Amino acid sequence: MIRILNRVARLAVLNSKQLHWYNTVGFLTEQVLPCSTCTSIRCVSFRAKREEIPPVAEPSREDKLVTSLYKGVISGKRASLAEAITLVESRNARKRALAERLLSEILGYLRKKEQHNGGKPISFRAGLTGPPGAGKSSFIETFGKYLTAQGHKVAVLAVDPSSSATGGSLLGDKTRMIELSRDRNAYIRPSPTGGTLGGVTRSTNEAILLCEAAGYDVVLVETVGVGQSEYAVADMVDMFVLLIPPAAGDELQGIKKGIVEMADLIAVNKADGDLYIPAKRIQMEYISAVKLLRKKSVNWNPQVLRVSSIKDEGITAVWENMCEFHRIMVGSGEMMKQRAKQHRIWMWNHIREHIITLFKNHPSVKPEIRPLEDRVAKGVMAPGLAADILMKRFSEATQDKKED
Numbered sequence: 399m400i401r402i403l404n405r406v407a408r409l410a411v412l413n414s415k416q417l418h419w420y421n422t423v424g425f426l427t428e429q430v431l432p433c434s435t436c437t438s439i440r441c442v443s444f445r446a447k448r449e450e451i452p453p454v455a456e457p458s459r460e461d462k463l464v465t466s467l468y469k470g471v472i473s474g475k476r477a478s479l480a481e482a483i484t485l486v487e488s489r490n491a492r493k494r495a496l497a498e499r500l501l502s503e504i505l506g507y508l509r510k511k512e513q514h515n516g517g518k519p520i521s522f523r524a525g526l527t528g529p530p531g532a533g534k535s536s537f538i539e540t541f542g543k544y545l546t547a548q549g550h551k552v553a554v555l556a557v558d559p560s561s562s563a564t565g566g567s568l569l570g571d572k573t574r575m576i577e578l579s580r581d582r583n584a585y586i587r588p589s590p591t592g593g594t595l596g597g598v599t600r601s602t603n604e605a606i607l608l609c610e611a612a613g614y615d616v617v618l619v620e621t622v623g624v625g626q627s628e629y630a631v632a633d634m635v636d637m638f639v640l641l642i643p644p645a646a647g648d649e650l651q652g653i654k655k656g657i658v659e660m661a662d663l664i665a666v667n668k669a670d671g672d673l674y675i676p677a678k679r680i681q682m683e684y685i686s687a688v689k690l691l692r693k694k695s696v697n698w699n700p701q702v703l704r705v706s707s708i709k710d711e712g713i714t715a716v717w718e719n720m721c722e723f724h725r726i727m728v729g730s731g732e733m734m735k736q737r738a739k740q741h742r743i744w745m746w747n748h749i750r751e752h753i754i755t756l757f758k759n760h761p762s763v764k765p766e767i768r769p770l771e772d773r774v775a776k777g778v779m780a781p782g783l784a785a786d787i788l789m790k791r792f793s794e795a796t797q798d799k800k801e802d
Contacts, residue, residue: 474613486604521610525631527621528641533667535574536707546583553614554586603634632660644676669704762795
């Protein structure tokens, strides 16, 4: 042992008069120094300096979940995509925080993919709406099968209405798309509205991003078809498609519907059998109606087409029209500007929702809500007066807190 130490000391003095080696077991740094009182090579003193290597922090359960979902989504795993959409739909505060972390990673991934694509969108988003009975689900199944046969990956976000009494939702759209749900290149996700006005959920826009990150290049958003307020879907898609049945009213009724102004394509569905002649007539009437409406875009003129989901007729024409729309809007740069505008709109939509939640849970307002609601319901107090009282309570409490 002494010989080994002397040999080490000799090397230390001859080379740099200082030698470091690492003990991999104890994480020690042994520093061999020559004796300060003697010049003999054999006389050395040792000084051991223990350098503790800080332990690597173990990732938390939440970190592991976010990482696992992110890797699963970008790898195209359907189970991970479903779990990620469930996470962003949650209203739980802790889960919302995890969802925001996941979405930040997803947005970074999508930005890189768009940069590799020359700054152009990597997917095409289409919103489909129409009155109940227009055949939206039947059209989506036929249309989706056509797209998957062309080599596309299709994601369908079907929004079902929630009961105002129980809060439940049937979520039956997937059962009406049996063939498409079996397609490995298609993904169908039914979601409840949760009472959201406009026929789309607050998380639909986030679900679109997740589907795009999972590799779906065509995203179809189907709304509940509750009425004219359903045009909210137009603020999250590239192209807004209005499906109407053959008995949708005359051209005057078409002009009265504000939703027609938002449409980039109008498709008269169920143009087969006994409804073929009425479908042809309503097509001509809507063509006349569209000419009287203000154009939504200077680069695009909305078309009115006839389709039959049962006979698989007109589907190719619809897709060709969508491709032409995509080519023109991307070429002019309008699609990228539209998406940027939509992101700002949805930011303020989230802010409005959070403000209402904050207002209802404010300690100065919450105790006053139920008594004022009862008085309004009994007709004792006007709704506007009750709202002013609550706003005054909130404003005064906020002002007092600011002064403190």
